[in-house]
Amino acid sequence: MTQAGHPGHAHAAPPPWRDVRVLRVAVQLAVLLAVGIGVAYLINNLTTAMGERGLSFGYDFLDRRAGFEIGESPVPYTASDTYGQAFLVGLLNTLFVSVVGIVLATLLGVVIGVARLSPNWLVSKVAAGYVEVIRNTPLLVQLFLIYFAVLLQLPAVRDTIALPGSIFLNQRGLFVPGPQLSPTFGTWLAVLGAGLAVAVGARVVASRREASGRPSHHLGLFGALAFIGLAIGGWVIVGDAPLTFDLPVPGRFNFSGGLALSTSFTALAAGLVIYTAGFIAEVVRGGIQAVRRGQLEAARALGLSEVDTLRLVVFPQALRVIVPPLTSQYLNLAKNSSLAIAVGYPDLFKVGTTMANQTGQPVPVIALVMGTYLAISLATSLLMNLYNRRVQVLER
């Protein structure tokens, strides 16, 4: 091809400093070198500074006795366990609140996102108001509000609200009966499995019919009924109750036994859900609006109901647009959970700072905490990317 400006030298190779291929590689090498030097300089600074201050970089302390208690733990933990185990407790607490937060924030976000597009003036304005207020105030402020101004204003322990079914609510938390497995649980689980198989089978048949254009809603209902029937029937047949319940009992200071949902956890989870749902709502709205109007009109022309239009036509196409930004919101939620200490929830970051403080080894501990958050985020991204690949339309 003839290059503009060089009519006479059409086929001669340009000198290297004008060859775009050489330049591309050269620029990349230069940038890489600059970044490498920058990173090396910072690392060198850090190690030099730590050496001068007599700080060592190592993780020996992970095997030492932690010596501090953690209020909430999904696994048994006492002060005589190691720092490593304390760190694990913090990690599990972070994962727990993140998973609960992500599930609930997604549900709430979708509802609000759809509501914002509702033709009902009141519904759409309420949803818009929610999004604007929540999205534009800091999460930390919201957490304080939820914890100190809402949840701690619930009745004190002595004035506990007793709900039917041994459920108790006070400012320390929500206490519900905790399920305990009994010996017959295995048998019942097998019956339950059979029920699940029937329900899944019904669902598969239903979706096949739907795909072939003959939707049948009562098949799904049949599956659900079969599952419930087998579950109840199995419970009666196995004789002894497969599950017993450990009831919360009032103690001198608070309820013990059963399952407790602490106020700290509730405040953090609620704060994360409410905050992140505001962003997810906008992501969902954007995704829905990205579906062409013609698709909607075509669905209506086919006589699909409003629900079916959303479920079968709009959402599958909107998901393509929704999933990538949704991933970012999930990552934000997991990282924002590090504000836990503000409401007294012992998460990864809280345990990490306590460890840094008590061991006098802030740099290794912070590096460990950062690495752990990075791992959580990368794992979340990976899962979401796999899902994203599934929902993308295969384009030719």
Next chain:
Amino acid sequence: MSSRVVPVGFLLVALIIAACESSPSPSPSAAAEETAAPTPAPPPAEGRLALVQERGMLICGINGGLPGFSFLDSASGETTGFDADFCRAVAAAVLGDPTLVEFRTLNADARGPALQSQEIDVLIRNTTWTVTRDTDWGLFAPTTFYDGQGMMVRSADGIESLADLEGATICVQTGTTTELNLADTFGAEGIDFTPLPFGEIEQTYSAYDEESCDAVTSDRSQLLAQRTTLSAPDDHVILDVVMSKEPLGPVVPHGDEAWFNVVKWVVFATIEAEERGITQDNVADMVDSDNPIIARLLGADGDLGLRLEPDWVVDVISAVGNYGEIYERNLGPGTPFDLDRGPNSLWTEGGLLYAPPYR
């Protein structure tokens, strides 16, 4: 409250900055003087004492949220308290002016890194002297306040001993020795409890005030001070137990013995002044004292090796008074705290305060 997140990220940055300051150049001022003096390298600055004097300002790490020790007085807008006055005493000794202090508020988690990264000159923040901190954080100057860990509960709950707290939820501030002592004491006595941790002092006591926990534990002096900030101070009692030894005192960053000696002897000077009866009011007259001990303390024999002005003790005492005066002004009977001197009396009166000879 963003200070929860800031100090840790800050730490890395601070370490890097500290490294930039110290590793490539012999002194922080060298970069500025590079152009001015090309031939002979300027004599290296003599440690932190020279650094503070050159800066003309003492950077003092304090709590900032603890009435009686260091607290922003809403009436005057000044930082007041026992710890704050010791910051001023150091400034008076080094700079001759007690007002040349930059108070830096640090939460419990941030104080260690602040010392390690050397971003503060001295930490006077009700900090307990322990062997780990002495080796990891910095050097502990003499104890200014002998304290012990206590437990505050609501009087309506009828709690009389720690054993009555079986099953209770206890509020505690993280990053403190208190958090560890709590686990130690209750573990040793086999008492079950649930800790409710907070990063900031304000939230710890708000949560207790809102009945989020049944008890709150900390140094007894802190409990007394914080009780005055609760919505109904009279509804709370401090149990008659002492769970630990909590010697609180100033800490200076590692690696500068001359600076450590300055801070150490400022504390001793206030104690010695009380023992010799030198007060804020009579210090000017005492300079001419016939008593050689008093005359030496107030500068008659010149500088005794600290490289301060010979009459630095006069500056300190006329600025903040002797130990007894600092104590009375901030924690004594005239204050809401009305704290008994107890172990914080002079050794001559059965207390633990004992200054080595100034000669």
